[in-house]
Amino acid sequence: MGRRCRQIPIAVDQFVNTLFGGWADETISSVAWRKRCESKGWALLRALIDTLFFWQDNHCRSAWESEKNRLQCPPELREGK
Template sequence: MTYGKAVLIALDQLLNALGGGWPDETLSSRFWRWHVAGVRSWPCRWLDQVAAWMGDKDHCRKSYESERQGRQLPPELRAQKP
């Protein structure tokens, strides 16, 4: 992961925490969870549309999956495969 991407993810997580979310989750992942749970879908749709303009289709779903798989963690902290 590049330095710039790491800083952007950290800022994203900070905004999520300031908004009452989990401190280690990105807004994108939170928006996906809201969408799936039926809480509100517009943030996910809006962010996915913005991300698609930059070539990142299905951004919120992919961010959620990344969180679930721990891909943002250092390699030694990721779940070990049997």
């Protein structure tokens, strides 16, 4: 799958997250992992998302780690470049 085909669903995900008050550059999966201990709702959403992405181990945690490590950014914008 080409880079563009991967980036468009992520952009839609970030847009929806922003519509509901989240940070513009964060995916719903990342938020669900980050807030999973704040409420049962976030914990359930994290479990649902991880179930939907059953082929990826710990999808929400991986999304959060990607955000934290700025892996979604072009290589030249990542810290230390």
